[in-house]
Amino acid sequence: MNLQDIRDFISRMNAKGVPLPLIRDSKTGMGSVSLTLVFLSSIYVQLALLNSFAQFFKGVDIQNALYWHGLCLTLYFGRSFKKDGNKVEISGDDTKAP
Numbered sequence: 001m002n003l004q005d006i007r008d009f010i011s012r013m014n015a016k017g018v019p020l021p022l023i024r025d026s027k028t029g030m031g032s033v034s035l036t037l038v039f040l041s042s043i044y045v046q047l048a049l050l051n052s053f054a055q056f057f058k059g060v061d062i063q064n065a066l067y068w069h070g071l072c073l074t075l076y077f078g079r080s081f082k083k084d085g086n087k088v089e090i091s092g093d094d095t096k097a098p
Contacts, residue, residue: 034076041069 010020022031023039048065051058 032076034072034079037072038069038076041065041072045069 013020020031021036022033023036024030025032025035044060045062045065048060048062051060052062
């Protein structure tokens, strides 16, 4: 399954009347799946923190919530390391000996 398959699936669902609510990215102005995952995972972390102070939500583990949030943040911020299909090079040459 590649990105085009996911886009086709979302388009078919929207055509059938099943909307997928996404959070808009301020840079692109379009709905972003990765930003939506970051938002939902941050809510999950907040529920896990509440669970650690008071036993309101049983079964929400703080460690798994933080792992999931870190994975979603990596997905969201990792997309900025590619632009137009080319890898962005980091400036500076660290391979030279001092």
